[in-house]
Amino acid sequence: MLSDAGLGDQSFSDAGFKGLEEARDELNISFDYREIKDAKTYEKRLEELVNQGNDVVIGLGFSMQEAIETVAKKFPDQTFLLIDSESELPNVHSVTFKEEEGSYLIGVIAGMKTKSHVVGFVGGVDVPLIRKFEKGFTEGVKKVNPKAKVISTFAGSFDDDKKGMQIAKYMIKQKADYIYPAAGFTGVGVLNEAQKSGIYTFGVDSDQFYLAEKAVVTSMLKRVDVAVYNIAKELVKTGKLSEKKTQLGIKEEGIDTAPIRVITLTSAETDKLNEFRRHISEGTIQIQP
Template identity: 60%
Template sequence: MRRLLFIILIVLLSACSSVETTQTEDVFSVGLLLSDSGLGDGSFNDSAFRGLEKTRDELGIIFDYREPVDQNFNGKLEELIKDDHDLVIGIGFTAAPAVNELADKYPKQQFALVDAVSDKKNVISITFKEEEGSYLIGLIAGLKTKTNVVGFIGGEDVPLIHNFEQGFKDGVKAVNKDATVLTEYAGTFGDDQIGAKIASKQIEKDADFIFPAAGFTGIGVLKEAQKEGIYAFGVDSDQFYIAEKAVVTSMLKNVDVALYDVVKKLINEEGLTGEQLELGVKDNGIDLTPIRLIQLSNKEQSIIDKAMDKGE
């Protein structure tokens, strides 16, 4: 009798296992390769991760991720590919070489690349008009500076971050031709202490608003700004809670929204293979968080609103 019960139990467990396997196979699966600064950057990576959490909660996908803190982009990306995900995403321009190489090696794998453009037929490229958001930040800095000195701090000295810098400078000069824009690059996205040191130098030169586009390095900038009693701007995600006495607003690069939309379209079999998506203010790819700590006059607010309407 016990043997019979044992056999029945095994059969039932096997049946349940088969059902679970079938269900898992039917669920859309995503693999996410973060940039080398990893989760907890309070910026780009965290935004991407939030996007996949939302797709999991609302669309029922499953996802896994890797953090290439050892710079092993190819190895980590290939791990995700071998896990047989429906979509594998590379975050940041540093992932582009690995995505392009492995897109050739695995032509049947669907990839997405964020913040860089690929010409591979199995790669969806997602870029943002970061200069539009930086322009808006520059307008605020130019309008509200009392010293006529503001600062920009970049992470690595690369074309993508130059877009942030140029947009910021253009915004400042559009409303304040007398303002000086201090600029320095940290050479890294992953060192908050370097960010703090550069911010300190700019503050010594009378900068009263600083805009970092520097990933985790920028966290040090925000904290130093708060420590020294000046204002700063967040980037990519809402960074107000990192330095609540300093962060006036944050320029949002809505990576989370973009990834949610792409996954939703792929689930609905809306072919996106090889497409290049460039998202700005009008596409909900770029935005600002609520302005805090300072007050804009009606005229100043009108300037910001008009720029947003134009998508500048």
């Protein structure tokens, strides 16, 4: 079940749905879904999916947790999967990501390439999950450019591209020349304004280069599609989910970055970026969210 911005956010929700479509096409599974924006109806829609006899009911997004846990208590024999948050209920499995790791690499790029020494971060809703993006980005910037200033603003929404444009305009007036949004469809507004204003920006969750091909340097890839596909693959193979809690980062290939476009890194900058990636994968660099 999809919540918040839902399909068409060109980011998190679309990535998760892509994984379901690939599983349908390649593994011959069938699925149904609900796209809900009113939190008051989450439980009702989840119960509909349970009553259909689905092997697993997936809640895509941290905002689904309360509803999933309420419904999971009513249906203790039903398996649920919560993506982007963790539950302690025995019949709710969880997949989370180390967003701070990929965001750190985005910050390294911004810190190395900024000319104004001012960069921006735009979050959707101010919750611990989005703070992980902010923390990783800020630490990456400061690691390579201690003098840089990081402007951080939360839009309060994941589905307001106009608000994203307004925030980007404000940051650009403050001389930000690289802006990193972690804000769903709100972030698409940031990408559009960055391109319009001639500065640089970054995609999030999926490769968003095609949304602003003159501005998107790279994207922090959160492989929700891979996670969903692998869950479906395990179900087809074994009929159940083996892991109660799964956390995916760079080492586990759940977090990555898209190809660098629009700008060019020097060989020394490329080596430095690859070195940070290796240290994160090996655990010698740890970002505490």
